Amino acid sequence: MSSKKFHASQRRDMILTSLERDGLVTVPMIAKLCDTSEMTIRRDFDFLEELGLLARTHGAAILPDSPSAKKFDTIEPSLDRRAILNQRAKFAIATLALQQIEPNQTIALDVGSTVFALAERIKGLPIRVFSTSLPIARHLGQAGAKVYMPGGAVQGSEPSIVGAKAIEDLRRFHFDISFIGVSGLAEDGFYDYSIEETEIKSAMVLQSKRNIVLMDSSKFGRVSVARISEFSNINMLITEQTPPDPLLKSLKAAGVEILIASSVVTKMKKEFSNGF
Numbered sequence: 001m002s003s004k005k006f007h008a009s010q011r012r013d014m015i016l017t018s019l020e021r022d023g024l025v026t027v028p029m030i031a032k033l034c035d036t037s038e039m040t041i042r043r044d045f046d047f048l049e050e051l052g053l054l055a056r057t058h059g060a061a062i063l064p065d066s067p068s069a070k071k072f073d074t075i076e077p078s079l080d081r082r083a084i085l086n087q088r089a090k091f092a093i094a095t096l097a098l099q100q101i102e103p104n105q106t107i108a109l110d111v112g113s114t115v116f117a118l119a120e121r122i123k124g125l126p127i128r129v130f131s132t133s134l135p136i137a138r139h140l141g142q143a144g145a146k147v148y149m150p151g152g153a154v155q156g157s158e159p160s161i162v163g164a165k166a167i168e169d170l171r172r173f174h175f176d177i178s179f180i181g182v183s184g185l186a187e188d189g190f191y192d193y194s195i196e197e198t199e200i201k202s203a204m205v206l207q208s209k210r211n212i213v214l215m216d217s218s219k220f221g222r223v224s225v226a227r228i229s230e231f232s233n234i235n236m237l238i239t240e241q242t243p244p245d246p247l248l249k250s251l252k253a254a255g256v257e258i259l260i261a262s263s264v265v266t267k268m269k270k271e272f273s274n275g276f
Helices: 008-022 027-034 038-050 079-084 087-098 113-121 134-142 164-170 195-206 247-253 262-273
Strands: 024-026 055-057 060-062 106-109 128-131 146-148 153-155 160-162 175-181 184-186 189-192 208-214 226-229 236-239 257-260
Touching: 008 024, 008 027, 008 038, 008 060, 024 027, 027 038, 038 055, 038 060, 087 113, 087 208, 087 236, 106 113, 113 134, 113 175, 113 208, 128 134, 134 146, 160 195, 164 195, 175 195, 189 195, 195 208, 195 226, 247 257
Parallel strands: 106 128, 106 175, 128 146, 175 208, 208 236, 236 257
Antiparallel strands: 024 060, 055 060, 153 160, 184 189, 189 226
16 A cells, blocks of 8 residues: 555545546545545545546446446445336246256345346245345345345345355355346446446355356446456356347356247236236
8 A cells, every 4th residue: 555645636536547548436445545534535525426526326427427427327226126127027937047047056036126026936845045135135024935145234225134244154155157237238247337246246246157147138348336346257148139249148158058038028918908
């Protein structure tokens, strides 16, 4: 870490210079660069945002007028809102994901509305479930499922368990399958809104034999604050539409199997139109 202390104007110039170069900067990154506290950097972000020079995200910032800024998701919708968006696609993805589970397996369920849709479908199965999502754990627990959670801090709109203690607990487990929710898919990997939740997702991926990402097509080409994983760590992507090039090429080059739930979506549309 640098021993040089920076004045406020120097820190803010450094933030803007880094933004111009990289398109996104995080609080921890700038705090380390300037050898100062994260609280100080958050105040710098607030100051620059008031001047219209950057836009705040979860633990990071982007340039609001950058040509690439439109690719970034700055605000995570609530769980209720996410459950409504692309509902049929998420149900179809969850239905296809259910077919990947075998009896007596130990599976990990990440946070997210699509993963929650899968949780709804696994009630009653002879499996063990590990989840960091409080809503998922509560939902499965009320149904009598064998569900386990790590220790740690609670945060987020879902909410979920995060922090060093949760990561430490995760490292004691080995999962047959981890089902991961994401907020974006770009050519260099899968992304999510929260840095803290991304750390949990990454730890979950490392402890699993198979890693399956569940996401609908609205997230193709989207970049959020933090990258969860490179493609090489993911075994399968389940979605309802074929990803466009060059995303498709990047996924195939990394050996990611892609399952398309389009037929399930079509069937569900017919059922909805018939009054189901």
